[in-house]
Amino acid sequence: MEGIDHLADERNKAEFDVEDMKIVWAGSRHAFEVSDRIARLVASDPVFEKSNRARLSRKELFKSTLRKCAHAFKRIIELRLNEEEAGRLRHFIDQPAYVDLHWGMFVPAIKGQGTEEQQKKWLSLANKMQIIGCYAQTELGHGSNVQGLETTATFDPKTDEFVIHTPTQTASKWWPGGLGKVSTHAVVYARLITNGKDYGIHGFIVQLRSLEDHSPLPNITVGDIGTKMGNGAYNSMDNGFLMFDHVRIPRDQMLMRLSKVTREGEYVPSDVPKQLVYGTMVYVRQTIVADASNALSRAVCIATRYSAVRRQFGAHNGGIETQVIDYKTQQNRLFPLLASAYAFRFVGEWLKWLYTDVTERLAASDFATLPEAHACTAGLKSLTTTATADGIEECRKLCGGHGYLWCSGLPELFAVYVPACTYEGDNVVLQLQVARFLMKTVAQLGSGKVPVGTTAYMGRAAHLLQCRSGVQKAEDWLNPDAVLEAFEARALRMAVTCAKNLSKFENQEQGFQELLADLVEAAIAHCQLIVVSKFIAKLEQDIGGKGVKKQLNNLCYIYALYLLHKHLGDFLSTNCITPKQASLANDQLRSLYTQVRPNAVALVDAFNYTDHYLNSVLGRYDGNVYPKLFEEAWKDPLNDSVVPDGYHEYLRPVLKQQLRTARL
Numbered sequence: 001m002e003g004i005d006h007l008a009d010e011r012n013k014a015e016f017d018v019e020d021m022k023i024v025w026a027g028s029r030h031a032f033e034v035s036d037r038i039a040r041l042v043a044s045d046p047v048f049e050k051s052n053r054a055r056l057s058r059k060e061l062f063k064s065t066l067r068k069c070a071h072a073f074k075r076i077i078e079l080r081l082n083e084e085e086a087g088r089l090r091h092f093i094d095q096p097a098y099v100d101l102h103w104g105m106f107v108p109a110i111k112g113q114g115t116e117e118q119q120k121k122w123l124s125l126a127n128k129m130q131i132i133g134c135y136a137q138t139e140l141g142h143g144s145n146v147q148g149l150e151t152t153a154t155f156d157p158k159t160d161e162f163v164i165h166t167p168t169q170t171a172s173k174w175w176p177g178g179l180g181k182v183s184t185h186a187v188v189y190a191r192l193i194t195n196g197k198d199y200g201i202h203g204f205i206v207q208l209r210s211l212e213d214h215s216p217l218p219n220i221t222v223g224d225i226g227t228k229m230g231n232g233a234y235n236s237m238d239n240g241f242l243m244f245d246h247v248r249i250p251r252d253q254m255l256m257r258l259s260k261v262t263r264e265g266e267y268v269p270s271d272v273p274k275q276l277v278y279g280t281m282v283y284v285r286q287t288i289v290a291d292a293s294n295a296l297s298r299a300v301c302i303a304t305r306y307s308a309v310r311r312q313f314g315a316h317n318g319g320i321e322t323q324v325i326d327y328k329t330q331q332n333r334l335f336p337l338l339a340s341a342y343a344f345r346f347v348g349e350w351l352k353w354l355y356t357d358v359t360e361r362l363a364a365s366d367f368a369t370l371p372e373a374h375a376c377t378a379g380l381k382s383l384t385t386t387a388t389a390d391g392i393e394e395c396r397k398l399c400g401g402h403g404y405l406w407c408s409g410l411p412e413l414f415a416v417y418v419p420a421c422t423y424e425g426d427n428v429v430l431q432l433q434v435a436r437f438l439m440k441t442v443a444q445l446g447s448g449k450v451p452v453g454t455t456a457y458m459g460r461a462a463h464l465l466q467c468r469s470g471v472q473k474a475e476d477w478l479n480p481d482a483v484l485e486a487f488e489a490r491a492l493r494m495a496v497t498c499a500k501n502l503s504k505f506e507n508q509e510q511g512f513q514e515l516l517a518d519l520v521e522a523a524i525a526h527c528q529l530i531v532v533s534k535f536i537a538k539l540e541q542d543i544g545g546k547g548v549k550k551q552l553n554n555l556c557y558i559y560a561l562y563l564l565h566k567h568l569g570d571f572l573s574t575n576c577i578t579p580k581q582a583s584l585a586n587d588q589l590r591s592l593y594t595q596v597r598p599n600a601v602a603l604v605d606a607f608n609y610t611d612h613y614l615n616s617v618l619g620r621y622d623g624n625v626y627p628k629l630f631e632e633a634w635k636d637p638l639n640d641s642v643v644p645d646g647y648h649e650y651l652r653p654v655l656k657q658q659l660r661t662a663r664l
């Protein structure tokens with residue numbers, strides 16, 4: 001059966017040009033070509049093999065990760081890959097590793113918070129990987145509450161040094177990736193104390209290990225925090241613990257772009273917003289949003305192909321059974337996830353633009369858009385990672401029993417992905433940041449300050465607080481204005497209700513704590529509006545290719561109407577729509593599912609994933625699932641022998657005992 005495309009009929013049904021859709025998905029022809037070339041490079045290199053990851057011990061897995069990283073770095077140099085190509089290489093190697101923290105957080109932290117001189121010194125070493133760094137912020141006792149960190153950096157004017165110290169067990173750094181076994185350096189976040197005064201959290205570059213023999217430097221205790229959830233999965237990463245016992249570093253290793261300590265120990269505060277010390281998190285949250293569509297599309301690709309291969313019920317007189325993808329229940333679970341993958345792709349593109357824009361403004365000392373950038377990156381990181389983690393698990397269920405096999409690719413994908421709901425900010429904590437931003441914006445309505453950017457809709461409060469949806473028939477839900485108005489009215493009404501309820505409390509902070517759950521829901525409504533509006537904005541762009549726009553249009557309205565259905569309580573209780581209009585939205589949703597159905601396999605082919613990257617028997621491009629499931633089963637170490645180890649010690653005696661009992 002090798003070589004047959006079991007999904008050929010599905011591919012022939014497609015009503016659009018897959019090659020054109022690949023370009024839209026990648027972002028540009030150039031991005032597609034780079035991605036395609038690097039994906040093939042990785043797939044054809046035996047060092048990047050990953051099909052046996054679940055069977056490796058933690059030590060073997062970790063060592064194989066070191067080997068992959070070293071090999072990748074060698075290939076980057078040999079092939080003279082540029083930053084974009086190296087990034088794609090890392091992506092397709094698909095194994096969490098210390099390099100993520102080195103390139104993704106250590107280097108950006110120095111770029112964002114180091115002076116020019118510091119950048120020159122440290123980046124020249126880091127860029128050549130002559131030093132390897134991590135981002136050591138979280139402690140055993142505090143992660144979300146950054147202001148609560150306990151590690152101290154006390155300036156000693158006698159020696160012109162900072163003394164870095166871990167005063168309690170809960171002050172131990174705990175979780176930083178790459179710290180456990182690899183990093184030679186860290187950007188350590190600690191409370192700056194000078195002249196007996198605590199100036200709060202600042203970043204410091206601290207050397208942890210010898211550059212000669214990799215042993216920890218004196219007075220530093222460092223190690224790995226232990227095995228994490230799932231086989232393989234995130235266990236390739238050495239998340240670590242770290243304790244300092246009065247470790248001395250030169251004063252110029254405090255990252256001093258924002259605030260400074262002089263030779264005399266005087267603290268010179270930043271003349272720019274102090275929140276810029278959180279800048280690395282804003283950067284990484286933005287990359288996490290862009291990555292959500294990768295993880296979700298990967299799971300959806302597996303579940304869609306398998307749903308087209310898998311048949312259950314419906315056969316009469318020995319005829320062929322129904323493909324499970326034809327069941328409306330399967331479509332109602334799968335197609336919104338397919339739509340979400342595309343939605344997150346486009347909102348990720350937009351967020352990248354927003355981040356670039358705010359970075360340019362900051363460079364020109366314009367800080368006006370920083371709060372919005374923080375709210376958008378925090379809120380969208382939370383929204384997209386929650387939906388993606390849930391979506392991967394739903395894809396596993398959509399694949400029935402076989403989805404639970406490691407070789408389906410879904411269990412490992414879930415285990416690798418799910419911590420994204422926690423790292424770079426717990427998702428609830430991040431939505432509460434959005435809620436604070438919304439409450440401020442609502443409080444300013446009517447003050448003459450016009451809301452802009454993603455809150456511009458609040459400027460139309462007079463209309464949005466009283467409007468009624470004009471939808472009269474199902475097709476009216478394909479009108480972008482109708483959809484946007486419903487989402488805007490819902491978001492605004494939820495935010496305004498929260499603000500009104502808050503105002504009933506004498507103590508605002510106490511009120512905020514009491515209303516946390518409602519505030520999170522209002523923040524989610526606002527973030528969903530952003531995603532819907534950016535998808536609609538994408539459709540307004542000049543998108544070419546046979547049938548491509550029509551498919552994107554269908555996916556956009558599936559995303560929006562599915563959310564409307566899922567959060568019907570919000571839309572009805574705020575009187576944004578009537579029950580009749582909700583029912584029309586459902587009718588339209590079903591019709592959209594029917595239109596997407598013949599295109600489903602082609603829509604996931606447009607992701608252009610190699611079988612190596614998917615690493616899934618169920619998601620194989622050729623759909624040849626059953627023989628390959630057997631092949632995988634035979635490879636399992638339990639099948640090395642017909643009679644298992646332990647038979648003579650533990651099984652035979654039991655069986656003999658049963659025999660005796662049976663004779664009695």
Ligand SMILES: CCCCCCCCCCCCCCCCCCCCC/C=C/C(=O)SCCNC(=O)CCNC(=O)[C@H](O)C(C)(C)COP(=O)(O)OP(=O)(O)OC[C@H]1O[C@@H](n2cnc3c(N)ncnc32)[C@H](O)[C@@H]1OP(=O)(O)O
Nearest residue numbers: 069072086090100103104144146147275278374423424425
């Ligand atoms: C194999 C290949 C080899 C070769 C490869 C070559 C190249 C490869 C390239 C590879 C690149 C890979 C890239 C991958 C990167 C991704 C890596 C992902 C791995 C991630 C690992 C995880 C890391 C971490 O988790 S790091 C730790 C993160 N921690 C948190 O997020 C903590 C969350 N808590 C907080 O953020 C805060 O404490 C908060 C916001 C909850 C509360 O802050 P606060 O100051 O205590 O209080 P508050 O009063 O609420 O805020 C005050 C004020 O400040 C504003 N604010 C808050 N945060 C920000 C911000 N970030 N920016 C701007 N403003 C902010 C807030 O709004 C308030 O404002 P006002 O109301 O106006 O006062």
Ligand SMILES: Cc1cc2nc3c(=O)[nH]c(=O)nc-3n(C[C@H](O)[C@H](O)[C@H](O)COP(=O)(O)OP(=O)(O)OC[C@H]3O[C@@H](n4cnc5c(N)ncnc54)[C@H](O)[C@@H]3O)c2cc1C
Nearest residue numbers: 135136137138142143144175176177419422423424425428
């Ligand atoms: C895989 C992984 C990799 C990581 N890598 C790094 C790294 O490289 N560097 C680094 O410094 N850190 C890293 N971290 C740590 C990570 O950033 C923190 O775990 C994260 O910020 C959450 O903080 P916490 O663990 O303190 O959770 P907690 O804040 O203790 O959260 C526990 C619960 O309390 C709730 N909660 C907390 N505060 C509030 C509040 N104010 N209101 C309502 N509810 C609240 C949360 O919603 C959650 O349900 C990593 C974590 C993981 C899992």
